[in-house]
Amino acid sequence: MALVAFALVLGACAEVPTAPAAAAPSSGPSRLLVPAAGGYAQMDAGEYHTCAVSAAGALACWGDNSHRQSNVPAAARSGVAQVSAGDYHTCAVSTAGAVTCWGNSFYGQTAVPAAAQSGIAQVSAGFSHTCAVSTAGALTCWGDSRSGETTVPEGSKTGIAQVSAGNHHTCAVSTAGAVTCWGNDEYFRATVPASSRSGMAQVSAGSFHTCAVSAAGAVTCWGYNGNGQTAVPAAAQSDTAQVSAGWAHTCAVSTAGALTCWGYNNASQMAVPAAAQSGIAQVSAGGRHTCARSAAGAVTCWGRGDEGQTTVPPPPMRVLPTATFGAPTKPVVAGQAFTLTLTDAQVPGYPAATAFTYAFDCGTGTYGTASPTASLSCPTTAAGARTVRGKVIDQDGDAAEYTASVTVTAIAQTITVTSPLPTSAVVTSTFTLAATGGASGQPVVFATLTAAACATTGTHGATLTLTAAGPCQVQVTQAGTAAYAPAAPVTLTLSVLSAAQATSALRALVAAGSLSPDLGNSLTTKLDDAVTALAAGKAKAACGALADFAKQVRAQRGKAIPPATADAWLADVAIIRTAAGC
Template sequence: MRRGVRMRVTGRALLGSVAILLAGCGSSSPTTPQVQAPTGLNYSLNPASYPKGVAIAPNTPSSGGGAVSSYAVNPALPAGLTLNTTTGVITGTPGTAAPATNYTVTATNAGGSASVGLSITVTQTAATATQLAITTQPATTSEGVALPASVRVEIRDADGALVTNATNTVTLAIGNNAGNGTLSGTQTAAAVAGVATFPGLSINQAGTAYTLTAAANGLTGTTSTPFNVLINFISVGVGSFTTCGVSVSGAAYCWGRNDLGQLGDGTIVNRSLPTRVVAPGGVQFLAVAQNGRDASAGVANCGRTTTGAAYCWGSGSAGNIGDGALLDRLTATLVAAPGGVAFNSITAGGVHSCGTTAGGAGYCWGIGVRGALGDGTGLNRPLPTQVPAPGGGLFATIGAGSGTTCGTTQAGAAYCWGAGTSSQIGDGAAVDRLSPTLVAAPGGVTFAAAQAGGSVSCGLAFGGVVYCWGSGANGQIGDGANATRATPVPVTAPGGVTFSRLATSVIHSCALSTTGAAYCWGANTVGQLGDGTLTDRNVPTAVSMPVGVTFTAISAGQDHSCGLTAQGAIYCWGWNTNGQLGDGTTVSPRLTPVRVAR
């Protein structure tokens, strides 16, 4: 046996072996495996329903195909829920109830994407009621008139969400009682589906910044935002430099000059806004007066109450308060009427006042110079004194003026007494009369009302024609001339106009048509006719009424006039240096009507 045999490899053989090895290796790049897109995406809970306020169990996705690199959702999940964009897991605590909503979740990788619709509902949990919220706030209204919309009170949980299964009993009350008012209407209500509704609420006294409070046992109460209750006027009376009105609540308000206490608010400060008359507790004034001056103003003002009592305030130096004293009164003071006398109308002239009873008796008090009180003496009377009705007749109305008084009987005859040197008595003469004297009306004319002014008197005849008599120097007769008329003559009314109300003042008069339009005539030196000019008019001239406004009552004072709307607003025009127009200013004159602030 041979030992130590050596193998000899030549260079040629080595090169060949290398070549063979190299031939076994390809010359191209290595192949990368292809990524598969996600498939069959879904969630462990789909559809999903979660109670509000409770942490959810993680909602986990599943899918086939390749591994998912990211997740996205559209639209955004309900408040409090989140999607992990890496794992796709949905977690969190829903904070707001939401109806069933479809959300699209998309899983994506390098190979593509897959989507699934995921329905999620967030239900309202049986929340615990903790608080109240007024959701329909009271709006500005007028006294005695229902609030424009029902007040709504919601029962809510601690998060402020409506508790729809709550049935608590809720009570409303006045919070800030700005006008010492009383709340009327449904004030206690059981909630339905978590809401208590209060229709027909009203407050009987005007005031600024009233609030309502809502309360329920065991719940935190709430207070409304402030709201205003406006004065709802149902009567207006105009005097020398003041104006008064009676509201639906029975309160009397006055504004203008107050140097003698004629505003009745306990001061002698002028007021350019309605100021409540201070009256004894329980006193309610009425806005019922056939001559339209139930609360009117000279140097003393008077009003009639629901019980037929008369109260006056202002200057009393000549007995025109009627309480038996000769003192000014800064607040409403009871007129000392004879026992058993109850007034069904009251009128205040410049320096005296009068009233009628349901039985047809007439009484006057105050300054009787020149016979203004009609008792035949010409004396001042600090207490009501009966006016003798001629022929045993009964008075239906009395209208006191400046030194002259007129009235009508229940038979429609007109009588005047007092100052008559300008022929304002209407009997054909120009002399004073100490007792009621028959007005020489044209044949067949009977009067529904008669009212003295200053140098002129007027009457409203049945049938809607106005007659005037006395001085016509400023056109106040209204017949187209500026002459004195010793007996009644008809005013020249515009074609087709029939009058329903009359107001006579010192040197001008106003009347209302049956359609609620206002007409005035006579002196217009300070715009008291309301036609936009300073030109005297000797025939009835239309007042420049605001658009859409009509009047139900009208009153004329010395230098200004006012009208009342069916909606309880008062408009005034003329002289305003004492604030008697009630618009909060003393801008004067006002040539057309401005609204009295309420």
């Protein structure tokens, strides 16, 4: 593949900004890294130093550190997506799209502007200026502008796919494949030839020359050619995936992974070693050294190595912190808070690491702000299972995440009926139903289960009307909410009696009422007459017999019949008369 974002280079060594000598690095906790197996995902060769990003996103720089360009700051030690090594400064893009620069900043080349502090896809560090392309294709440049290298032309401010900052000049490829260069045009290094003005895939600005690869894989170079650095050999005139222009030499990788270099060779920077002659995915031409990365992630450097720029260290691997994550193992009732904790934080093998921060997610899917507090109280408002997380972060920003599942159960609700029904009642009778429930605020609802015998009407079905003889069942329910479980239903039952059945039931009560024989026979006879008339459909006769019964009971109330008994019989016969249509 064409490594558009990775072919970034580097200016000449002919000019060194007169900045004060860098002070020795300040003391502090060392980077929590150990060498580990695995490859590099991207690298870049600067003037006298080299940088590379491991597959895990850890950044390593080596070689000249006279301006602390190889002294990677904490913000760029992990989570890095791409790095660019300039002459005496270095810049990196994080996986979150933020640019960090360090090293020589005499011209402000490491002072990252707001436009490059987020949403960046690629950065390029040149001789004394820097440029970056956003994910939306917007181009921003800063630093030295004595030759206009940071003054982006109007047509190149947007729609950019890749940028390369060179030695006082800058070149960019648009998303449409057009190459534009600006800044110092000595030796015509910023004058793009007609053959490279369209259909291009990648550009590389060197010190005094520039090279580009077309979408068809052909390399074109222009600018200074005193060492043959723009004389593209036949091997790079087709099937090229990427090109890199250095100080006075150029290298290119073919689509098959073969490496070709041409130009100045005073430090054997063109003498490709056996390890880099095949299987190459990326090349970077520096000042007087060259580095290549294989498809397997192995980086090999050659040429001038006086400053250690060709001595490739093993890829760094982050040593992640560890902690014990605490979360409830038993269900939590909705409405009650639970606590998440991270204890025993440490970095294995680094007992001096003590600057930890912690972040927690109570199950919302979003972490709260990290802080030194190693616990968090989580409120609950709804039942259900939730995935909670805890993250411990060490002094270098490396983090380890832990997850657990917490079950939140609903609050139980219970229905209590406060208006119980009789075991039986006469048809046409009505009752007002009442019950209390749980604290969810949901209403208690009454609903008939036997519509042929009884009906529930009114607010929440609280009015029960008996409509026909037979069994009547009413179900009492209360719905749940996110925090409250539905109450267990309660069923109310009673028998609905016809007028005849109710009269027979009243006769049985009278017969068992310990009355004198004469009075008992007289009353039961009247009730028998009413039952017979009701059975025959003679409502008028039934109503007369019932009226006679009531008249005699009233006459004997407090005499032969106790008042309470008489009142109960009179209430029953009144209901029966209503049911009979009297």
